[in-house]
Amino acid sequence: MEMLVYLIPISLFLGGLGLLAFLWTLKNRQYEDPEGDSQRFLSGDWDDKPKP
Amino acid sequence: MVEHARPAACPACSVSGLAEDVAQADLDKGQILLSLPTIHCAACISAVERGLSGVPGVKSARVNLTLKRASIEAAANVTTEQLIDVLDGLGYEAHELDAGLLSTTASEKAGRDLLLRLAVSGFAMMNVMLLSVSVWSGAVDATRDLFHWISAAITLPTIAFSAQPFFKNAWTALSKGRLNMDVPISLAIGLAVVTSLWETMLSGEHAYFDAALALTFFLLTGRYLDYRTRSIARSAAEELAALEVPRAFKLVDGEPIETPIAELTVGDHILVKPGGRMPVDGEIIEGQSEIDRSLLTGETLPVFAEQGLQVSTGEINLTGPLIIRATAVGKESSLYRMAELVAVAESGRNRYTSLADGAAKLYAPGVHILSALSFVGWYLYSGDMRTALNIAAAVLIITCPCALGLAVPAVTTAASGRLFKKGMLIKDSTALERMAEVDTVVFDKTGTLTSGFPVLQDIGTYGDQDLSVAMALASGSSHPLAKSLVEASKQSGLTPASVEDLREVPGYGTEGLLNGQRVRLGRAVWVGAKALPTTATYLQIGDAAPVAFRFVDALRPGAAETVASLKAAGKEVILLSGDTAPAVEALATQLGIDQWAAEALPEDKVNRVQNLSSNGKHVLMVGDGLNDTAALAAAHVSISPATALDAARVAADIVLLGNDLEPIAEAVETAKSATRRIRENFQIATVYNVIAVPIAIIGLATPLVAALAMSASSITVSLNALRLR
Numbered sequence: 001m002e003m004l005v006y007l008i009p010i011s012l013f014l015g016g017l018g019l020l021a022f023l024w025t026l027k028n029r030q031y032e033d034p035e036g037d038s039q040r041f042l043s044g045d046w047d048d049k050p051k052p
Numbered sequence: 053m054v055e056h057a058r059p060a061a062c063p064a065c066s067v068s069g070l071a072e073d074v075a076q077a078d079l080d081k082g083q084i085l086l087s088l089p090t091i092h093c094a095a096c097i098s099a100v101e102r103g104l105s106g107v108p109g110v111k112s113a114r115v116n117l118t119l120k121r122a123s124i125e126a127a128a129n130v131t132t133e134q135l136i137d138v139l140d141g142l143g144y145e146a147h148e149l150d151a152g153l154l155s156t157t158a159s160e161k162a163g164r165d166l167l168l169r170l171a172v173s174g175f176a177m178m179n180v181m182l183l184s185v186s187v188w189s190g191a192v193d194a195t196r197d198l199f200h201w202i203s204a205a206i207t208l209p210t211i212a213f214s215a216q217p218f219f220k221n222a223w224t225a226l227s228k229g230r231l232n233m234d235v236p237i238s239l240a241i242g243l244a245v246v247t248s249l250w251e252t253m254l255s256g257e258h259a260y261f262d263a264a265l266a267l268t269f270f271l272l273t274g275r276y277l278d279y280r281t282r283s284i285a286r287s288a289a290e291e292l293a294a295l296e297v298p299r300a301f302k303l304v305d306g307e308p309i310e311t312p313i314a315e316l317t318v319g320d321h322i323l324v325k326p327g328g329r330m331p332v333d334g335e336i337i338e339g340q341s342e343i344d345r346s347l348l349t350g351e352t353l354p355v356f357a358e359q360g361l362q363v364s365t366g367e368i369n370l371t372g373p374l375i376i377r378a379t380a381v382g383k384e385s386s387l388y389r390m391a392e393l394v395a396v397a398e399s400g401r402n403r404y405t406s407l408a409d410g411a412a413k414l415y416a417p418g419v420h421i422l423s424a425l426s427f428v429g430w431y432l433y434s435g436d437m438r439t440a441l442n443i444a445a446a447v448l449i450i451t452c453p454c455a456l457g458l459a460v461p462a463v464t465t466a467a468s469g470r471l472f473k474k475g476m477l478i479k480d481s482t483a484l485e486r487m488a489e490v491d492t493v494v495f496d497k498t499g500t501l502t503s504g505f506p507v508l509q510d511i512g513t514y515g516d517q518d519l520s521v522a523m524a525l526a527s528g529s530s531h532p533l534a535k536s537l538v539e540a541s542k543q544s545g546l547t548p549a550s551v552e553d554l555r556e557v558p559g560y561g562t563e564g565l566l567n568g569q570r571v572r573l574g575r576a577v578w579v580g581a582k583a584l585p586t587t588a589t590y591l592q593i594g595d596a597a598p599v600a601f602r603f604v605d606a607l608r609p610g611a612a613e614t615v616a617s618l619k620a621a622g623k624e625v626i627l628l629s630g631d632t633a634p635a636v637e638a639l640a641t642q643l644g645i646d647q648w649a650a651e652a653l654p655e656d657k658v659n660r661v662q663n664l665s666s667n668g669k670h671v672l673m674v675g676d677g678l679n680d681t682a683a684l685a686a687a688h689v690s691i692s693p694a695t696a697l698d699a700a701r702v703a704a705d706i707v708l709l710g711n712d713l714e715p716i717a718e719a720v721e722t723a724k725s726a727t728r729r730i731r732e733n734f735q736i737a738t739v740y741n742v743i744a745v746p747i748a749i750i751g752l753a754t755p756l757v758a759a760l761a762m763s764a765s766s767i768t769v770s771l772n773a774l775r776l777r
Contacts, residue, residue, distance in 0.1 A: 004195075004198075008183075008202060011179065011182060012179060012206075015175055015178060015179050016175070018175065019171060019172065019175040022171045023168070023171065026164060026167055026168060026171070031167065032116065032118070032160075033116045033117055033118045033119070034118055035117045035118040036097060036115060036116055036117030036118060039093055039094040039097060039117060040094060040097060041094075042094040043094040043095070043097065043098045045098045045101075045102070
């Protein structure tokens with residue numbers, strides 16, 4: 001049962017990472033055009049180099 | 053009712069000089085917004101973005117496919133016109149949007165706020181659920197207490213943050229002495245947290261932290277879906293409004309000054325350019341032209357306009373510039389009187405209670421009484437406050453209103469999303485449910501069943517010589533008949549004859565010289581012809597007998613199919629028009645509509661709709677003109693095309709974005725199946741409550757049972773909602 005001392009903080013930390021990642025995507029306005037994003041990756045533009 | 057930049061409503065508007073002025077105003081803000089109604093795929097996105105970025109001076113261009121919009125950052129010398137032309141060349145329809153009217157920032161913020169709360173509650177729920185699983189699978193004593201305390205440490209701040217929207221709504225309702233759905237929700241969440249904390253302090257077994265969080269999470273999901281549906285509808289509605297720019301040209305010392313319509317006063321002299329709409333009621337004091345009254349009266353024939361004629365707000369000036377003296381503005385104008393008629397019609401309409409509201413009215417007091425009774429019962433039976441409170445909390449949690457809070461938004465989101473893809477915008481949240489009850493459909497004629505654009509009839513019967521001369525004369529004019537004539541002759545492969553000295557006589561027509569002979573195209577009186585009862589324009593070459601080109605108002609695409617499928621579905625179809633009897637009869641016969649009425653005044657339309665309603669019919673009104681506005685408001689549910697006047701679109705519950713009428717028949721079917729799903733979900737929820745509530749009341753509901761039951765019901769209703777697609 002001593003394992004719990006490590007496991008609980010680890011699980012909270014990993015979950016927290018996921019939450020932070022989500023907050024980051026939210027801040028970066030990644031949910032404003034879901035339909036466009038689902039189509040954009042089909043286009044070959046900027047495949048060789050990133051968009052300036 | 054306003055002069056506007058690039059409306060779809062009138063064919064002659066593109067000549068209005070306003071478009072550039074608006075473009076100029078927008079550039080000051082540094083950003084141009086374009087509406088792109090036809091884009092739909094990855095290729096469209098890259099074509100549009102590449103095309104726009106290729107224009108010199110454009111710094112960046114980004115397409116939003118969800119909103120079908122492009123936002124462009126550009127240098128000051130780039131005009132919107134230029135960009136629209138580039139897109140036209142690429143084959144994409146584009147309209148300028150008034151960026152000032154699209155204040156989406158506030159609603160966007162609300163959406164992000166909800167998402168944030170949803171994410172936090174989701175994170176907390178998963179973590180607490182992990183700890184709870186250990187407790188359920190047999191953790192005891194100190195381990196269980198530790199897990200409960202950790203759960204409490206996660207739950208309390210999360211609930212304080214994530215459940216705020218429910219607490220706020222509940223408080224607002226309670227402080228006004230009313231009950232709404234958020235009251236039982238807040239009570240369930242609050243009570244679950246309080247009893248769990250109490251249990252934890254006393255090292256008890258029954259902590260409902262996971263249930264409180266799951267409840268918050270599921271209900272926030274429902275709230276978010278609801279928000280999405282509304283925000284898409286709202287932004288599209290804002291977009292339609294942004295297509296019209298409410299400004300007029302006031303003459304000050306003979307100079308036209310652009311003025312907001314709200315600032316015009318009686319006696320002002322106002323310049324109305326060809327293609328513009330009358331901003332106020334007035335009297336013509338200078339100029340000659342023709343006026344299109346179809347949006348107000350349903351008449352398809354343009355009216356000759358000269359000095360002394362009274363004009364009403366919303367009429368379209370077709371050929372020559374007119375100067376009018378305002379006789380009534382604001383509240384006195386005919387538009388406002390129409391608005392009053394609408395208000396009266398609306399107040400007469402029964403306030404519709406949505407299925408969800410009806411269910412909530414039963415639900416909220418029901419669960420409160422049930423939970424209070426089990427508390428009192430258990431307290432009297434066992435004399436133990438803790439047990440009684442625990443069971444009351446379990447009852448509140450088990451009766452979680454997920455079917456109401458999650459399933460209804462899930463169904464409406466799925467249904468409105470589906471209709472939006474087909475080009476229908478649901479403005480009112482109960483419109484779908486009302487749509488499902490429709491048994492009578494009333495159509496307006498001009499601009500609704502017909503496109504409102506004249507089309508040349510029987511082109512084969514005219515001589516090529518006549519046509520090519522007419523084409524030459526017409527090509528200089530922006531009159532709808534002239535434009536249509538040019539279009540038709542072009543399609544039959546004709547080239548314009550060489551006519552010299554072209555001159556447009558506003559209000560009459562165009563004249564010129566063909567090999568030294570005078571040729572005229574225009575009104576019957578002007579060319580010395582006998583006027584026909586239908587829409588026509590007349591050509592005279594030299595002294596020869598005039599030739600009449602007859603036009604018909606073309607059917608809107610899908611009109612015949614829509615009427616046919618509505619009739620096949622057993623709906624009664626009625627045609628009410630302000631146009632003349634022969635025109636209405638011809639259309640009714642063509643579409644197979646048996647019941648029709650011509651020369652109907654706005655009041656007649658309302659009365660007819662109200663009569664039908666009082667006979668127990670559920671009327672769907674489809675119309676676009678000012679004369680339909682009151683009838684739209686009086687009907688059980690109403691649809692207007694995007695080309696309709698602002699006032700009609702405001703009064704309608706559903707706006708048809710595309711040109712095609714066909715989605716209407718389909719919408720009735722979708723609405724029916726959506727309503728069926730909602731009812732099914734209520735039944736599922738009822739069955740579930742009938743089984744689970746007794747278990748909770750007799751005190752057998754452990755936190756595990758509560759969690760399983762709640763998740764199972766939420767998932768069942770959501771999956772059932774998704775079956776709609």
